[in-house]
Amino acid sequence: MLSTVCRLAWGTLALPAGESLGLPIAALGVFVTAFYAGYVLSNIFGGVATDRFGGRITLTASLLGLAVATFCFGFTPSLFVGLVLQCLMGLTAGADYAAGVKLVSTWFAKTERGRAVGLLMSASSIAVIVTNAVLPGLVANLGWRHTYHLLGAAALILAAIVAVCVRNRAVEAPTGPIQRPPLRTLFTRNFLLLSIAGCGAFWGTLGFASWAISLMVKGYHLSPVSAGIVVAIAGAAGLVSKPSVGWLSDRLGGRRKALTIASLLFFCATLLVFGQLSSLDAFTIAAPFIGVGAFVYSPLLVTLVAEQSGIDRSGSAAGIANAIWQSGSAISPAIVGFIFQISHSFSMAFAALALGPLLGAICMLFIKEHAHH
Incomplete structure (x- = not known):
């Protein structure tokens, strides 16, 4: 934090x-x-x-x-x-x-x-x-x-x-040399698909977080305070969704692929809908839904990466995957700003954001879910 x-x-x-x-x-x-x-x-x-x-x-x-x-x-x-x-x-x-x-x-x-x-x-x-x-x-x-x-x-x-x-770890293990497979063995098809999926998902989340207030103020002349409240409601909904979806995936026996696809499609849909709205009341009603969409996939993706790579390699896997994911975060605000500047269209900007999680959901379809315990 x-x-x-x-x-x-x-x-x-x-x-x-x-x-x-x-x-x-x-x-x-x-x-x-x-x-x-x-x-x-x-x-x-x-x-x-x-x-x-x-x-x-x-x-x-x-x-x-x-x-x-x-x-x-x-x-x-x-x-x-x-x-x-x-x-x-x-x-x-x-x-x-x-x-x-x-x-x-x-x-x-x-x-x-x-x-x-x-x-x-x-x-x-x-x-x-x-x-x-x-x-x-x-x-x-x-x-x-x-x-x-x-x-x-x-x-x-x-x-x-x-x-x-x-x-x-819970009980300190004996400190002998641990045999770890070389780093290149991490780059399996599953790992690369998860990396691209996360890049698309974070494209949507960080683009939304960076631009939502400015776009509502510029596009529909809301006050910055009102726009800020909408984003705060979205953030609060996201906060609740993360442990909840993690708990749900545990209850399903640790199966996370289908939940991830559903989460990303839901996020894509909420971004498209949000882009069609124009009044403060509508934004406020939509805020918790887009908040859930923008954050609910993240614990699932993180856990999938750790489990697919094996626990001995989970640190490297998490770090490299997150570096790729954050490139989506880094590029998205600039491109969305550019699109809004050219089109002056609130819905076009949000449609551009929705492409990210849609790409993520398509990548997830091709992942084979097998488990390293």
């Missing part, structure tokens, strides 16, 4: 930070790109490091690095230094994901894993709520620089707690 708050903080702090640094609006988006460049790389390295050194060490190192980079970002004097620090924040913020998936996959058996991953994944949804609820007040009282200092200090405290409290 904390690493996601550090990641999302720029969205809240960009305007005051940009004003104090004298940056044009266009430059503010470059910070997000710099962060994601580091973030995608750190998922790959973080996953391999997790399999090599264990979740506890990787998680502690990741949080330590994030603490230092976030704290230092509060002292940013210029655009160049800011971009370097955002890239460093990204490089350190991604490793927690693979470490978390590996730890949860190791601690929980197949019939409990869906729920556990669902709860783990809800951290990012809680972060969206926390960021929007807490950070604007902090910035108003402390200014953007001290807000970053505070986030850095929080990450440092958490790193210390993780180092002391987290254990890699």
Whole structure:
């Protein structure tokens, strides 16, 4: 949750930070790109490091690095230094994901894993709520620089707690050399299909999260506050859906393919419907449905990747898959913005978003569901 708050903080702090640094609006988006460049790389390295050194060490190192980079970002004097620090924040913020998936996959058996991953994944949804609820007040009282200092200090405290409290598995295994298959054996047909499916799904989710407020304000002249409430309702619905769908997939004996296809088709449909709406009342009614659609698939995909790769390789698999998924997150906002700029059409922008989960559902049809326990 904390690493996601550090990641999302720029969205809240960009305007005051940009004003104090004298940056044009266009430059503010470059910070997000710099962060994601580091973030995608750190998922790959973080996953391999997790399999090599264990979740506890990787998680502690990741949080330590994030603490230092976030704290230092509060002292940013210029655009160049800011971009370097955002890239460093990204490089350190991604490793927690693979470490978390590996730890949860190791601690929980197949019939409990869906729920556990669902709860783990809800951290990012809680972060969206926390960021929007807490950070604007902090910035108003402390200014953007001290807000970053505070986030850095929080990450440092958490790193210390993780180092002391987290254990890699329920009973520490004997520390002999573990025989792991070489990394290239990960790239099976199933793994590649899951990677493309996730890329499409996250294309829809991050495109929606990045643009929904702006599109409602620009397309239908809603107030930013009203549009923000719609997105907050969607986020709350997503929060509930993650552990729920994980629990459901456990109850179905750990079968997750059909549920994933249904989830992605539902997300595609809600995006298309949302694109046809025009009034605040309609958006508000639709918000919980699009919120469920935008998040419900994620614990299923994460668990599938961990199980398809085998638990010994689950850190590397989670990290590499997430790096590919996040490329969808990185590209989507730019393309959707471009489409809206050309077409001035709210429904065209949402149709472009809906293509992502549709592609994901098609990929999922070709996956063979077999289980590594």
